[in-house]
Amino acid sequence: MTHRRLHGVTVQCTQGDIANQPDMDAVVNAANAQLRIGGGVAGAIHRAAGPGLEEECRSLAPIRPGQAVITGAHGLPNRHVIHCLGPVYGQDEPADSLLASCYRNSLDLAEQAAIQSIAFPAISTGAFGYPLEPAARIALKTILDEVPRLSSVRHIRFVLFGAADQRLHAQVLEELADQIIK
Ligand code: ADP
Numbered sequence: 001m002t003h004r005r006l007h008g009v010t011v012q013c014t015q016g017d018i019a020n021q022p023d024m025d026a027v028v029n030a031a032n033a034q035l036r037i038g039g040g041v042a043g044a045i046h047r048a049a050g051p052g053l054e055e056e057c058r059s060l061a062p063i064r065p066g067q068a069v070i071t072g073a074h075g076l077p078n079r080h081v082i083h084c085l086g087p088v089y090g091q092d093e094p095a096d097s098l099l100a101s102c103y104r105n106s107l108d109l110a111e112q113a114a115i116q117s118i119a120f121p122a123i124s125t126g127a128f129g130y131p132l133e134p135a136a137r138i139a140l141k142t143i144l145d146e147v148p149r150l151s152s153v154r155h156i157r158f159v160l161f162g163a164a165d166q167r168l169h170a171q172v173l174e175e176l177a178d179q180i181i182k
Helices: 040-049 051-060 095-112 132-149 163-181
Strands: 003-006 009-015 026-030 068-072 080-084 117-120 155-160
Touching: 003 163, 009 132, 009 163, 026 040, 040 051, 051 068, 051 080, 068 095, 080 095, 095 117, 095 132, 132 155, 132 163, 155 163
Parallel strands: 009 155, 026 080, 026 117, 117 155
Antiparallel strands: 003 009, 068 080
16 A cells, blocks of 8 residues: 555555655655755755856755754745755664654644645655664554644655565554554
């Protein structure tokens, strides 16, 4: 099962590139504190958006672990980018609640901007070293906990780079959604 519908909100886990989600209002950037172009997700997003994105980000930086800020999408095929700084695993503590804050704060910003659809990457699981399965559990649990209070956001998509990462997220989604329904 790659998607679930709960309280009128579709939560989906797909394989793909976060910088190529043209049907979504917003994409989330796994940002660095300075909101600069980097590797991984931040590199893909900034390359696709063009230099105007870094320029807009300049006055918003630096951000703290768990924090999120919103900008325009520039050359990306979306309306907004939400930039979040995940915890560096083994360094920023408590890592689990900081990672949960990323997802909660991103959804709060999405609601404030009347965003209906938002795509997330697996924040902190690349250069920041957060092990994938615990990160997936925190991310999906936080999202499922928030779903009942969402009024604008109707579609939340996880975009995973690899097939194995996508399968893991889909399995965790199924497990957590089943627990809610029971
Ligand atoms: P962080 O610094 O928060 O760990 P990274 O960008 O290094 O962020 O990686 C976060 C996750 O995103 C990793 O699982 C990585 O494999 C994945 N990833 C990297 N590039 C992309 C992309 N273009 N689209 C979707 N996921 C990506």
